[in-house]
Every structure is written in C-alpha cells, then in structure tokens.
Amino acid sequence: MxxxxxxxxxxxxxxxxxxxxxxxxxxxxxxxxxxxxxxxxxxxxxxxxxxxxxxxxxxxxxxxxxxxxxxxxxxxxxxxxxxxxxxxxxxxxxxxxxxxxxxxxxxxxxxxxxxxxxxxxxxxxxxxxxxxxxxxxxxxxxxxxxxxxxxxxxxxxxxxxxxxxxxxxxxxxxxxxxxDLVGCELGGAVKNVIALACGVATGLGFGDNTRASLITRGLAETARLGMALGADVTTFAGLAGLGDLVATCSSPLSRNRTFGEHLGQGMSVAEVLQITKQTAEGVKTCRSVLDLARAHGVDVPITEAVVRVCHEGESAAQMVREMMSREAKPE
Missing domain, CATH: 3.40.50.720 (NAD(P)-binding Rossmann-like Domain)
Known part of the structure; x- marks a missing residue:
C-alpha cells in the first residue's frame, strides 16, 4: 500500500x-x-x-x-x-x-x-x-x-x-x-491572476462577453510567457491551461474570482482580506508573474492591470478603461 x-x-x-x-x-x-x-x-x-x-x-x-x-x-x-x-x-x-x-x-x-x-x-x-x-x-x-x-x-x-x-x-x-512541468506550473499560477480580473469584471456588472474576452486574452499571455520559459505551447490548450483557467475564472467556488468580485464591487484589498478565510494566491502571485514576464520581455497586460488594482491603488473601473484603450493590434 x-x-x-x-x-x-x-x-x-x-x-x-x-x-x-x-x-x-x-x-x-x-x-x-x-x-x-x-x-x-x-x-x-x-x-x-x-x-x-x-x-x-x-x-x-x-x-x-x-x-x-x-x-x-x-x-x-x-x-x-x-x-x-x-x-x-x-x-x-x-x-x-x-x-x-x-x-x-x-x-x-x-x-x-x-x-x-x-x-x-x-x-x-x-x-x-x-x-x-x-x-x-x-x-x-x-x-x-x-x-x-x-x-x-x-x-x-x-x-x-x-x-x-x-x-x-x-x-x-x-x-x-x-x-511539461514548466507549462503546467505556469498555467496554474497565471490563471489565478486572470481569475482576479474576471472577478473584477463580474463585480463591476459585466457579463459573459467580458469574461470570455479576459479568459481568451489571459490564455494568450500565459502561453507567451510559457513559450519564453521553454514550455510546450500545447500544454496551454489542455487541462492545466485552458481547463484550469475556465474553471477558476467562471466558478463562484474560485477564491481568486470571488476576491476579484469584491474588488469590483468597490472594496479595498485590505477589506477583502479581512473577510476572506482562505488564500487567494493571485493577489501576491500577480507581482511575481509580472516580474517574471518583464525579465523575459513578455507583454502581460492583464497581469499588469491586476497588479495596479491589488497593489498600486488603481480603481477597478479605471483598470477597465485603461485595458480597453490600449493600442489596437492584430490578435
């Protein structure tokens, strides 16, 4: 046994x-x-x-x-x-x-x-x-x-x-x-950051189009970072990539999505921490993911936005305005 x-x-x-x-x-x-x-x-x-x-x-x-x-x-x-x-x-x-x-x-x-x-x-x-x-x-x-x-x-x-x-x-x-240990671990870490963004959007009252857009573009920035670190890009289309991302961004059982929803409703990080019993990993991990991306020259706009809200005092509404006003480019 x-x-x-x-x-x-x-x-x-x-x-x-x-x-x-x-x-x-x-x-x-x-x-x-x-x-x-x-x-x-x-x-x-x-x-x-x-x-x-x-x-x-x-x-x-x-x-x-x-x-x-x-x-x-x-x-x-x-x-x-x-x-x-x-x-x-x-x-x-x-x-x-x-x-x-x-x-x-x-x-x-x-x-x-x-x-x-x-x-x-x-x-x-x-x-x-x-x-x-x-x-x-x-x-x-x-x-x-x-x-x-x-x-x-x-x-x-x-x-x-x-x-x-x-x-x-x-x-x-x-x-x-x-x-592919690198790809599976990165998928699990970054999805918590994207889930915070999805929660913020939900808290602001946005619906499925917004969440689907964040999930899709979040998967793209996860894959970009993964490829820069030597991961197999196909990993991000599997359970440890898209599967985990969809579940964490969509379910009310997700700690990170729920944390983000409170932020979108106007609470501060400190206020949410006071009422949260379990750890929302993305709140701290967003900073280390951003540091990792910058060290490898990888563009991660959703992660940057989450860092601004969680650690730099930016409002959730301002985060959305800034993301939607980014320079137009090919997908």
Missing amino acids: TRAAVLGAGSWGTTFAKVLADAGCSVALHARRPELVETIARTRENADYLPGVRLPAAVRATVDPAEALDGADVVVLAVPSQTLRDNLAGWTPLLPPEASLLSLMKGVELGTTKRMSEVICEVTGAGADRVAALSGPNLAREIAEEQPSATVIACSDTERAELLQAACGTPYFRPYTNP
Whole structure:
C-alpha cells in the first residue's frame, strides 16, 4: 500500500487526502493546529474548510510533521505558495530520501520568481526527477463531493508520473500525465491572476462577453510567457491551461474570482482580506508573474492591470478603461 503524507490541511490539501485514501493509499494529513487535528479525529470532518464532507478512515490527521512523513512514499505539499520556502526549511530533514514530492501549489515565489518545483529542488536538494506538480480544473469542494474531474500530473520522470497517477486515480478523479512541468506550473499560477480580473469584471456588472474576452486574452499571455520559459505551447490548450483557467475564472467556488468580485464591487484589498478565510494566491502571485514576464520581455497586460488594482491603488473601473484603450493590434 502506498503511504502518502499531505502537508497542509486547507480545503485542497484535505480534499486531496481524501482522493488518495479513496485511491487506496494510507494517508497522514498534517495540520498546524492541534484543535483541528482533534476535530478531524473525532468527527472525521474538516469543518473549517470542508464542512459536511466525511473523510475516509485511511486518513489520519497529525500535528507532528515527523509522524506524517515517517515512511512516506509520496509527500504532497499543499501550503500557500508564498509560505513554501519557510515550511520546507523545517520539513526537509524529515523527508524520506526516495519519496516523490508532489506540489499542489499554484504560484510563483515573490522576490525570486521561482516556480514551486524550483523552490522545492533548491531547498530540499531533491533532483528534478523527484518533483512533480498537479494542476487542472480542480475546485476542491466539487472533488470532495466526488463530482467527476480530471487533472494533470507533470513530471520530467515519466515513470514517477505514472506511479503518482496510479496513487490518486479514482472513479471520480482522473489524472493524466505530462512531462511539461514548466507549462503546467505556469498555467496554474497565471490563471489565478486572470481569475482576479474576471472577478473584477463580474463585480463591476459585466457579463459573459467580458469574461470570455479576459479568459481568451489571459490564455494568450500565459502561453507567451510559457513559450519564453521553454514550455510546450500545447500544454496551454489542455487541462492545466485552458481547463484550469475556465474553471477558476467562471466558478463562484474560485477564491481568486470571488476576491476579484469584491474588488469590483468597490472594496479595498485590505477589506477583502479581512473577510476572506482562505488564500487567494493571485493577489501576491500577480507581482511575481509580472516580474517574471518583464525579465523575459513578455507583454502581460492583464497581469499588469491586476497588479495596479491589488497593489498600486488603481480603481477597478479605471483598470477597465485603461485595458480597453490600449493600442489596437492584430490578435
């Protein structure tokens, strides 16, 4: 039986722990708060993030990372992307030396502009062939409710990707493999930024034409950046590109879209943060994506607009006016 450790007990980490257990794995779910661990053990439910979803008996929660990681074949990293480096510093001495390291995170690190797999390799010293990323249209609540969904496991080592595929495949969760780690990670990170823009548009009262335009042009700037970094352009037409983008930009379950909607309704970033329980990765990642794009000479106008609204005090209405008044050009 595959032994998996899931580090991070938010909605997606908890959901993926359930997926792994349903696929036949023994799963240790690491949470920081003892009271959450106690509640999961007593009620079989993570009421903070997934109320009403019963966790399988094969999922055991623990506050001790050493206990969670002991003997793990697969280590799943499911913490907010900007906290990964600090968390890994404490976890690295505990990592089993041959375990696969699977990232569920969708972000680009502030300051370094490194993708999550690059941070993992740098901090842990693991070879790139041990590190994989999971990305796709994976809204946690729907998967926790066992609604059919597909995903991509990206890894340079095809055999390892296939082992991870087998470890998390269930009747309701269908994983595909892809060797394009760069493209899959970028698709997952940038889609959160585009979803913020779609949320802003929704908050301003705009409809489907606006959202479709943002999704399409957002996909174009994601693909431009990906190609500049060596990604396979076909990745962006798949689950980790268009699939994830459509789901995140369209669903009210999307944290980033919802965050953007509040901004479009006139709230400040600080006000939205006060009422938001879960992390909207795009709020911080938009700055690192913009830095990455500028370093490679890539034009990313939607990302630039989101940065202006989230970090430079520009109003949502002004953002739309500026985007619509850009110089006309061929598509």
